[in-house]
Amino acid sequence: MSAAATSSTAKKIPFRSRKVRISSSEPPSTDTSKKPRLVLPILPRSLSAPGELDSALGHLRAVDPTIAHLINSHDPPAFDNSATPFLFLSRSILYQQLATKAAASIYARFLSLCGGEDSVLPEIVSALTPQQLREIGVSARKASYLHDLSSKYLSGVLTDPAIVAMDDESLLSLLTLVKGIGPWSVHMYLLERSWRYEALRADTPISRSCSG
Structure with a gap:
């Protein structure tokens, strides 16, 4: 083959340009300071704490004569803290997205x-099969929520004494680790079980519904 033919053949062979990637020498940013955080205000004392109820009623009497008359016409409210946190949270899961009558049933x-309220314990609920729960009207999803709650108690992630002693922010962070427990359920726990009325000031569906 002549040199001219060789040169002609070489010219017909296509060559693709190679792309050179330049990698950054800087490590990926791990700054999480800009991520939004859902934080509840911390309230050191609940309405059930000594003196708090009297202070609250005194304030209401001072700002509204009509409310003052109603307060003076009735006995002071009583706080029922008989339900354990585990019982309250189990009940909260069962009542989700149901009409009151159906949920109560x-x-x-x-x-x-x-075996009764006193027997609603992590080890007992954990032992209930999805089929047993299904037979009493509990959906498969809610059954998994109850089992996840029980599992976190049995593993020590959650305990009743720890929940009672937690501040609002820690409680929100920890309880929302449980499947089926969201901010709404935590706020309801704060209001109904812990009597921490400051939960109403948080930017939640509760505060928005109260404000109309």
Whole structure:
């Protein structure tokens, strides 16, 4: 083959340009300071703490004569803290997205299945099969929520004494680790079980619904 033919053949062979990637020498940013955080205000004392209720009622009497008359016409409210945090959270899961009457019926059957309110304990709820829960009207999803709650108690991630002693922010962070427990459920716990009325000031569906 002549030199001219060789040169002609070489000219017909295509060559692709190679792209050179320049990698940054800087490590990826780990700054999480800009990520939004859902934080509840910390309230050191609840309405059930000594003196708090009297202070609250005194304030209401001072700012509204009509409310003052109603307060003076009735006995002071009593705080029932008999429900353990585990019982309260189990009940909260069962009541989610149901009409009150239907939820109350399922909850009554749940208590019967466990052996009464005093027997609603992590080890007992954990032992209930999805089929047993299904037979009393609990959906498969809620059954998984109850089992996840029980599992976190049995593993020591959650305990009743720790929940009672936690500040609002820690409680929100920890309880929302449980499947089926969101900020709304935590706020309801703060209001109904811990009587921490400051939860109403948080930017939550509760405060928005109260403000109309």
